[in-house]
Amino acid sequence: MQKRFTRMYSNNKHVVAYMVTVCFLVFSIFLGVSIGTFPISFFDILQMIGDALFHMGGNGSVDENTQNIVMSIRLPRVILAGLVGASLALAGASFQGLLQNPLADPYTLGVSSGASLGAVFVLFFGIHIPFFGFFTLPVASILTGFMTIIFVIFFAGMIDKAMRIETIVLTGIIMSSFLGALISFMIAMSGEELRQIVNWLLGSVSMRGWVYVMMLLPFFVVGSLLILANGTELNALAFGEEKAHQLGVNVKKRKLLILTSASILAGAAVAISGTIGFVGLVVPHLNRLLWGNDYRHLLPLSALFGAGFLILADLVSRTIMSPTELPIGVITALIGAPSFAFILMKQRMERRG
Amino acid sequence: MLQIKNIAGGYQRRNIIENLSFIVEKGEMFGILGPNGSGKTTLLKMIGGLIPVRSGTIELEGKPLQAYSAKQLARKIASLPQNNTQMFDYTVWETVALGRYPFQRGFLKRLTYEDEQVIQQVMEFTNVTKLKHLSIKHLSGGEKQRVFLAQALAQNPSLLLLDEPTNHLDITYQKMLLDQLKKWTKSHGLTVVSIFHDINLASLYCDKMLLLKNGQSVLIDDPNAVLNEKTIHHVYDVSAIKQSHPEIARPQMMLSPEHKHDEKKVFTKEDVIQTKELIYVKAASPLKTLSSAVVGGGFGWHRHFVNRHVPTDDHVSGSQTEMINFLLDNGFSPNETIGMLTSSHVEDGVVEEWEEEGISIIIVVTASISHGADASKNMEKHEHVRAINTWMFINGHLSDQAFIEGMVTATEAKTKALFDEGIIDSATGSSAAEASMDSVLLAATQTGSLHHHAGTGATLGKLIAKGVYESTVKAIQNNKQRWTIND
Numbered sequence: 001m002q003k004r005f006t007r008m009y010s011n012n013k014h015v016v017a018y019m020v021t022v023c024f025l026v027f028s029i030f031l032g033v034s035i036g037t038f039p040i041s042f043f044d045i046l047q048m049i050g051d052a053l054f055h056m057g058g059n060g061s062v063d064e065n066t067q068n069i070v071m072s073i074r075l076p077r078v079i080l081a082g083l084v085g086a087s088l089a090l091a092g093a094s095f096q097g098l099l100q101n102p103l104a105d106p107y108t109l110g111v112s113s114g115a116s117l118g119a120v121f122v123l124f125f126g127i128h129i130p131f132f133g134f135f136t137l138p139v140a141s142i143l144t145g146f147m148t149i150i151f152v153i154f155f156a157g158m159i160d161k162a163m164r165i166e167t168i169v170l171t172g173i174i175m176s177s178f179l180g181a182l183i184s185f186m187i188a189m190s191g192e193e194l195r196q197i198v199n200w201l202l203g204s205v206s207m208r209g210w211v212y213v214m215m216l217l218p219f220f221v222v223g224s225l226l227i228l229a230n231g232t233e234l235n236a237l238a239f240g241e242e243k244a245h246q247l248g249v250n251v252k253k254r255k256l257l258i259l260t261s262a263s264i265l266a267g268a269a270v271a272i273s274g275t276i277g278f279v280g281l282v283v284p285h286l287n288r289l290l291w292g293n294d295y296r297h298l299l300p301l302s303a304l305f306g307a308g309f310l311i312l313a314d315l316v317s318r319t320i321m322s323p324t325e326l327p328i329g330v331i332t333a334l335i336g337a338p339s340f341a342f343i344l345m346k347q348r349m350e351r352r353g
Numbered sequence: 354m355l356q357i358k359n360i361a362g363g364y365q366r367r368n369i370i371e372n373l374s375f376i377v378e379k380g381e382m383f384g385i386l387g388p389n390g391s392g393k394t395t396l397l398k399m400i401g402g403l404i405p406v407r408s409g410t411i412e413l414e415g416k417p418l419q420a421y422s423a424k425q426l427a428r429k430i431a432s433l434p435q436n437n438t439q440m441f442d443y444t445v446w447e448t449v450a451l452g453r454y455p456f457q458r459g460f461l462k463r464l465t466y467e468d469e470q471v472i473q474q475v476m477e478f479t480n481v482t483k484l485k486h487l488s489i490k491h492l493s494g495g496e497k498q499r500v501f502l503a504q505a506l507a508q509n510p511s512l513l514l515l516d517e518p519t520n521h522l523d524i525t526y527q528k529m530l531l532d533q534l535k536k537w538t539k540s541h542g543l544t545v546v547s548i549f550h551d552i553n554l555a556s557l558y559c560d561k562m563l564l565l566k567n568g569q570s571v572l573i574d575d576p577n578a579v580l581n582e583k584t585i586h587h588v589y590d591v592s593a594i595k596q597s598h599p600e601i602a603r604p605q606m607m608l609s610p611e612h613k614h615d616e617k618k619v620f621t622k623e624d625v626i627q628t629k630e631l632i633y634v635k636a637a638s639p640l641k642t643l644s645s646a647v648v649g650g651g652f653g654w655h656r657h658f659v660n661r662h663v664p665t666d667d668h669v670s671g672s673q674t675e676m677i678n679f680l681l682d683n684g685f686s687p688n689e690t691i692g693m694l695t696s697s698h699v700e701d702g703v704v705e706e707w708e709e710e711g712i713s714i715i716i717v718v719t720a721s722i723s724h725g726a727d728a729s730k731n732m733e734k735h736e737h738v739r740a741i742n743t744w745m746f747i748n749g750h751l752s753d754q755a756f757i758e759g760m761v762t763a764t765e766a767k768t769k770a771l772f773d774e775g776i777i778d779s780a781t782g783s784s785a786a787e788a789s790m791d792s793v794l795l796a797a798t799q800t801g802s803l804h805h806h807a808g809t810g811a812t813l814g815k816l817i818a819k820g821v822y823e824s825t826v827k828a829i830q831n832n833k834q835r836w837t838i839n840d
Contacts, residue, residue, distance in 0.1 A: 248454050
């Protein structure tokens with residue numbers, strides 16, 4: 001009796017969680033597609049979905065102009081924002097569990113800066129790695145992002161064995177500043193297209209089109225599958241590496257796997273959209289508060305919610321000062337930085353008891 | 354079960370553990386003890402595979418530790434570390450369920466029915482079922498400890514490693530935890546290797562103990578051998594006195610604080626106060642006592658001593674409860690008081706001080722012997738009632754052995770006095786060997802010179818023999834006199 005109750009209790013909680021989060025994502029997609037200088041009604045969107053599903057490629061009742069806007073501008077933008085949001089949220093959640101650090105996020109850890117440096121480097125020198133071709137940009141970002149996180153963890157561990165929250169974040173910030181300086185240096189050297197690169201750095205998903213969706217998608221699929229397969233391990237790691245080991249987790253292997261997949265997600269996202277901060281911080285934290293910390297559910301829920309969140313953030317960034325578009329990173333930072341302060345304060349208070 | 358051969362290891366380049374070997378048998382409770390920094394936790398982490406072994410081997414069930422994969426090892430060994438820190442909120446149930454990790458397979462790692470059964474069982478065992486929906490962040494230290502114990506037990510281990518398991522627990526749960534674990538070692542064949550801070554607690558539960566000092570083994574043996582005054586002094590650098598547990602065959606070490614009680618006054622004859630109803634003593638500080646009194650018998654420490662007159666035909670008086678109530682009514686705390694009963698008139702009691710070679714004893718004797726007046730009261734039983742209560746207060750420090758020898762010496766002296774006074778045991782007709790309701794008290798200030806012996810060969814013994822004999826004779830004569838006058 002008791003047991004059945006537990007089962008139902010936890011199952012019901014998560015069924016509700018998934019339903020709410022999926023609804024939120026769908027709603028965000030509809031809003032993202034619908035709102036803009038040329039408004040498109042929800043009804044038109046529904047009709048287009050209906051057409052796409054039932055009369056494959058048939059030109060239904062929605063006029064061609066609207067279809068064009070949706071298919072070549074709005075939809076790829078919304079999907080790209082969603083993928084980037086999901087990637088950053090997943091990366092943030094896994095860094096947090098792995099480092100037992102609620103303030104970890106690709107941005108605060110310096111991974112985003114590292115990935116940016118790789119991307120800027122590729123753009124600056126116009127490098128094309130033959131085998132990767134089209135994927136040179138994300139691959140370079142992923143590699144530099146991964147090197148950054150490894151360095152940050154190594155360095156933080158060297159100065160503070162206990163790897164306190166603040167130490168890791170401080171190391172990340174120092175790393176970010178240093179890498180940022182390198183990027184600025186390169187931009188100064190380049191002299192041209194300054195504004196474009198600066199804009200890219202602040203993060204944007206505009207005018208990227210389907211090409212970028214295709215560029216991100218394979219990394220997203222590989223990275224998120226790898227992370228999702230490590231939900232239980234992240235639960236164990238959240239209790240510390242020693243405890244995880246005692247519970248039977250192959251810590252070295254899992255740690256490397258999680259770090260790699262989180263770097264793939266974060267690096268690829270940065271390569272496509274520039275540095276968009278705090279998504280990986282705010283989204284998992286909110287989901288934790290709402291649905292608990294069980295990583296087996298926290299990861300997919302954060303991914304879904306992160307997608308919706310970034311679609312909305314992008315919507316706000318392009319409508320709030322229309323026709324001027326704000327970088328999306330500005331919006332996420334406006335929400336994220338206070339959240340960061342809030343989480344830090346909460347941790348401090350808890351530690352003091 | 355666990356075989357450790359010549360292991361060495363530690364952190365960075367320094368070896369904390371060096372050249373250590375021991376064997377733990379299946380179903381054993383094995384204690385690791387030693388001062389802070391002696392390498393206890395390091396050793397435990399080496400056994401758990403958290404710290405690599407630099408040289409030597411650790412074998413678990415005949416296979417070296419390295420031959421096990423992480424998951425295989427977690428199915429054999431579970432650990433309960435000293436502190437469990439966690440940054441994130443998990444419910445108690447989620448935390449305990451993680452203990453099933455080594456048994457889970459596949460992508461989603463769903464819990465099977467069996468997993469849930471085990472989780473349920475261990476939560477009941479550690480008494481955390483009620484807490485299962487609560488966040489572990491909101492639990493007390495003791496509750497957390499029990500949740501993590503449940504998690505470890507959910508791994509269904511054959512070897513459980515504990516790092517001071519009783520750290521955050523109050524004595525109720527300390528005892529409960531260790532009793533339960535002990536039970537599991539017997540019923541499930543669970544082997545427990547545990548670090549203990551408390552030598553006495555370890556002695557009660559461990560089958561074997563390892564004493565570590567500076568990463569090296571000082572002694573590996575059963576508690577009785579490990580707990581000895583010399584070894585403990587060598588390892589911990591404190592002097593402790595070995596005592597046996599009153600109920601089980603396990604030793605305990607007693608520490609003495611630097612500051613004992615305030616300087617004790619010398620006990621004198623003037624401390625003994627005699628009234629019509631009572632002879633009593635209120636000592637300034639507690640005396641160590643050995644007695645056969647109604648209240649406060651056995652070994653102990655007492656400050657107050659009461660010898661109370663009760664009429665022979667009083668059936669109510671004489672029970673322990675009645676005596677305790679009497680003491681309370683008269684302002685004596687039963688915890689601090691030795692209480693005796695006598696049918697004699699206590700104002701006839703003899704109080705005398707004896708001194709020789711710097712040893713002084715105060716002896717108090719009350720005697721009531723059977724007499725005609727009582728016999729006429731037709732209670733046949735009362736005809737034989739005699740009670741000789743003997744008190745001895747010694748200004749000196751006596752060993753336990755001296756206490757017992759003193760008792761024997763006093764009894765012999767008393768018997769001789771009875772014989773010489775021609776007291777016949779009317780029940781057997783022979784010379785009274787021992788009065789049926791006699792009580793004896795030997796109390797010592799435990800200051801000053803140390804006496805190891807109080808037999809008739811020792812000065813103290815001689816003094817006791819002489820004092821008790823003469824006081825008893827005097828008390829009997831006083832008693833006889835009273836009845837002669839009355840008759």
